[in-house]
Amino acid sequence: MDNRPKIILVRPQMGENIGAVARAMSNFGLCELRIVAPRDGWPNEAAVAMASGAAPIIHAAQLYATVPEALADIQHAYATTARPRDVEKRVVTPKEAVCEIATSGEQVAFVFGPERTGLENDDLSWCRTIVTIPTAENASLNLAQSAVLMGYEWWQQAGKGLDVSPSEAATTEQYEQFFTRLESSLDESDFFKVPAKKAGMMLNLKAMFLRAGHTEQELRTLHGILSALSGR
């Protein structure tokens, strides 16, 4: 089974950086690039030019409007960010991440934020785990350098040639359906008493559920619980 990590660029700004990420990927056998809402639209000539020999990765890249759409078939999204935010998430090193990936059999993605600002809390809410690259203080790794490091670690692990069974973990799309259902159930039962706090509470709930890494079957059970509790 091909469980090479997908690379997801969220709202990338410069086409050159998208091209540089494609080149970085090609060094380490990664070939599936997904792009969420690029600032300068798509296709992007600067991306193709910078990609050089890795232009096929750019041409094959898939475009998405939102993070959950880009992650729909992904079972374990790793958010690459230097700064874990206020939402509770487990944080691993790149090496720990690729070790997990090698043995989990999950469909995984490495998610990178925009050049200047990084991933926002709402982007992170779709990721089960945060990967933080160990650096000195005041680090300023650019997008392609971060992609190089993740690819390098993955390539070293992948070179060991583990062959594992596909994971039965739920995909992001299945989680999204559950979260949508959960939110409307909670709305109907007037759970969110203070509207201003609803967004933050949903982020925390999503983090709590994603962290558990449920199987598809377990999500079905949770759907059943919602149905039972809401009397439908």
Place this chain on the structure above:
Amino acid sequence: MDNRPKIILVRPQMGENIGAVARAMSNFGLCELRIVAPRDGWPNEAAVAMASGAAPIIHAAQLYATVPEALADIQHAYATTARPRDVEKRVVTPKEAVCEIATSGEQVAFVFGPERTGLENDDLSWCRTIVTIPTAENASLNLAQSAVLMGYEWWQQAGKGLDVSPSEAATTEQYEQFFTRLESSLDESDFFKVPAKKAGMMLNLKAMFLRAGHTEQELRTLHGILSALSGR
């Protein structure tokens, strides 16, 4: 003792790439940059501009005319290159290199060649070991990305905080003196019968001696042998 690796750029072409290397270094606590015969001279405004917050590394960079001068105080130079050439050298991965460094106590340098052509055999002849970054086929890591990977591996190893005694290994300067002496002794004794083959033979001899990693005392012994054999 500070045995953080020095970064040596041999005949770098673009100032932007020198600046990008400085930024890469600053992410991983490396601060000593040495530059051999940069194509566009020195100082270089493009290097300062690209270095951004790492400009102090650029301002403190030392300029050298030749590789052996840049490596004079170095005990173990690692040549970073994708293509081991015809000279016999041991080849290690970045991880193996930083493990050695952590326990050897040697003064070490990571040596990088020009952007397009990489290190030449004569540059390599001053390096005891070759570091090759594991990649997929047709890899094209740029200068700063290679520096990022070496820095990243070193930083992870250095984070373990080993404290070891300084090595008594000979420095490049001491080796250079020995090689100069060896060459003139061999010249005098008409060792190089075919002038056209002399350069290649000296490269092989240098590789053979450097590979052994002699101490300063052992090099003195070798000097003594030369004196004895040449009757001085």
